[in-house]
Amino acid sequence: MKRIFFLTACATILSASGAFAQTAPPADSAKVEAMIKATFSKAPPEWQARIELDETQRLCTDRRNQVSAAEADAIQKRETASVVFPADGNFLGDWKKGYLVANVGTGGQFSDVPNGPVGGNCFACHQLDPKELSYGTIGPSLTAYGKDRKYDPQAMKDAWAKIYNSQSAFACSNMPRFGAKKFLTEAQIKDVMAYLFDKESPVNK
Amino acid sequence: MIAHVEHILIYIFLNVKSLLQNFAENGMAVEEAGGDMIELTKKMCRRGGFAAFAALISLAIGSTASHAQTPDAEKEIERYREMISDPMSNPGFLAVDRGQVLWSEKRGAKNVSLETCDLGLGAGKLEGAYAKMPRYFADSDKVMEIEQRLLWCMEKIQGLDTKDVIARRFSAPGRDSDMEDLVAFIANKSTGFKIEPQTSHPKEAELTAIGEGMFYRRAGVMDFACATCHGEPGKRIRLQGLPDFSKPGKQAQETMGSWPTYRVSQSALRTMQHRLWDCFRQQRWPAPDYASDGITALVMFLNKQAAGGEITVPSIKR
Numbered sequence: 001m002k003r004i005f006f007l008t009a010c011a012t013i014l015s016a017s018g019a020f021a022q023t024a025p026p027a028d029s030a031k032v033e034a035m036i037k038a039t040f041s042k043a044p045p046e047w048q049a050r051i052e053l054d055e056t057q058r059l060c061t062d063r064r065n066q067v068s069a070a071e072a073d074a075i076q077k078r079e080t081a082s083v084v085f086p087a088d089g090n091f092l093g094d095w096k097k098g099y100l101v102a103n104v105g106t107g108g109q110f111s112d113v114p115n116g117p118v119g120g121n122c123f124a125c126h127q128l129d130p131k132e133l134s135y136g137t138i139g140p141s142l143t144a145y146g147k148d149r150k151y152d153p154q155a156m157k158d159a160w161a162k163i164y165n166s167q168s169a170f171a172c173s174n175m176p177r178f179g180a181k182k183f184l185t186e187a188q189i190k191d192v193m194a195y196l197f198d199k200e201s202p203v204n205k
Numbered sequence: 206m207i208a209h210v211e212h213i214l215i216y217i218f219l220n221v222k223s224l225l226q227n228f229a230e231n232g233m234a235v236e237e238a239g240g241d242m243i244e245l246t247k248k249m250c251r252r253g254g255f256a257a258f259a260a261l262i263s264l265a266i267g268s269t270a271s272h273a274q275t276p277d278a279e280k281e282i283e284r285y286r287e288m289i290s291d292p293m294s295n296p297g298f299l300a301v302d303r304g305q306v307l308w309s310e311k312r313g314a315k316n317v318s319l320e321t322c323d324l325g326l327g328a329g330k331l332e333g334a335y336a337k338m339p340r341y342f343a344d345s346d347k348v349m350e351i352e353q354r355l356l357w358c359m360e361k362i363q364g365l366d367t368k369d370v371i372a373r374r375f376s377a378p379g380r381d382s383d384m385e386d387l388v389a390f391i392a393n394k395s396t397g398f399k400i401e402p403q404t405s406h407p408k409e410a411e412l413t414a415i416g417e418g419m420f421y422r423r424a425g426v427m428d429f430a431c432a433t434c435h436g437e438p439g440k441r442i443r444l445q446g447l448p449d450f451s452k453p454g455k456q457a458q459e460t461m462g463s464w465p466t467y468r469v470s471q472s473a474l475r476t477m478q479h480r481l482w483d484c485f486r487q488q489r490w491p492a493p494d495y496a497s498d499g500i501t502a503l504v505m506f507l508n509k510q511a512a513g514g515e516i517t518v519p520s521i522k523r
Contacts, residue, residue: 027415028418029418031415035499036419038497039493039500040491040493042492050426050490057424057428060423061424108426108427109486110491111486123443136443137440138442183427
């Protein structure tokens with residue numbers, strides 16, 4: 001019993017020291033959490049609850065996204081378990097509506113009007129339609145996404161899992177977990193999938 | 206004649222505004238502030254600020270390139286630098302003037318001015334004070350950034366009820382902000398000084414470390430941290446270049462040395478309190494408490510990355 005405790009403690013210390021080897025001494029995370037509480041003390045309770053950390057966020061925060069191989073496996077396993085595939089087995093909706101999902105950047109902000117439009121804001125981080133010049137570069141270019149994958153059903157399934165929960169395939173990805181966090185609906189994910197995979201979509205032109 | 210010119214300028218300005226809006230990422234503050242461009246245009250016409258228009262237009266076009274350093278973009282940025290320090294062309298200096306009046310105005314239950322307020326270098330000493338803030342103050346036993354300190358002085362020195370001042374923390378059309386004006390005035394007295402992060406007091410060092418921890422904390426519906434958008438060089442959201450604050454150096458220096466700033470898209474002078482409030486909004490976090498210690502912690506960390514950067518304020522930005 002004691003031995004197990006000792007080994008776990010060693011593993012924790014080793015992995016932690018590895019992750020922080022090149023940086024300044026990290027802040028005591030209890031102090032950071034106390035400061036977060038104080039900083040948002042006037043926010044409504046449901047908003048305060050939104051920024052409490054789940055297990056994955058805690059680890060990605062502590063490691064500044066540089067998780068060990070074992071930690072990455074554990075995260076991906078947990079996040080994969082949350083992925084829900086469409087009940088009717090149909091991955092693709094309407095690419096025209098999918099453009100809106102990709103283009104709309106409101107939703108989830110304290111400045112949003114109640115029941116206003118919610119979008120995935122994919123353009124903020126990705127190039128999609130090569131004709132659209134206003135795109136971000138935090139994520140890779142997704143131009144010709146379906147075409148390059150020959151509209152392969154397995155590629156569609158993988159992309160669904162990626163959009164539903166980016167961390168099912170990439171621990172501590174900078175991409176949001178749109179489905180798992182209930183930010184986008186199943187219908188919206190189908191539509192944005194069609195934007196990536198429909199032959200008629202400008203993404204594949 | 207003047208009326209005619211005014212007309213043309215309004216036309217140009219409105220076009221620039223829509224250009225700016227196209228460039229802005231969705232849901233960015235441009236829309237929410239709803240700044241009155243026509244009023245501003247008229248005001249600037251009266252001041253004869255032609256240089257400002259040229260500069261603002263080049264700013265609108267150049268802003269997309271501000272992190273991609275082509276020679277042309279550099280020339281534009283150089284022109285723009287000259288312009289921001291010209292009080293005739295930068296509406297931010299109107300805030301500086303208003304701030305100067307507020308600084309010496311007798312107010313509060315004690316009917317005294319703020320002129321004896323100690324910003325760290327001694328009572329009423331303003332030259333270079335902002336460059337060394339946030340810092341530890343023995344009288345309050347707290348590390349304070351500029352706006353926290355001003356509120357403290359208003360309460361302790363003037364006996365002023367700050368409720369109204371806090372309600373007007375961010376200006377809006379038809380509603381001036383004492384805080385924005387005072388910060389513009391005080392920060393301007395540090396133009397030409399270098400950012401000097403304070404770390405000698407244990408509370409300063411501790412708050413800087415907490416700020417760093419906050420910068421990397423991933424949370425909310427989108428799992429965003431400051432580092433998601435500001436953790437790597439050369440990234441952008443839509444067309445907006447994102448300064449990288451994960452490493453000390455030029456990007457942090459240029460950023461922190463240019464706040465407070467006059468934001469063209471909002472027709473208002475803005476301070477770091479407003480910038481971070483806006484970033485938390487985009488981060489899908491709740492609105493942070495105004496002048497809270499957490500904002501001070503983040504500013505401590507950002508200033509640590511920006512150490513040595515030269516201050517030129519108020520600047521002008523998109």
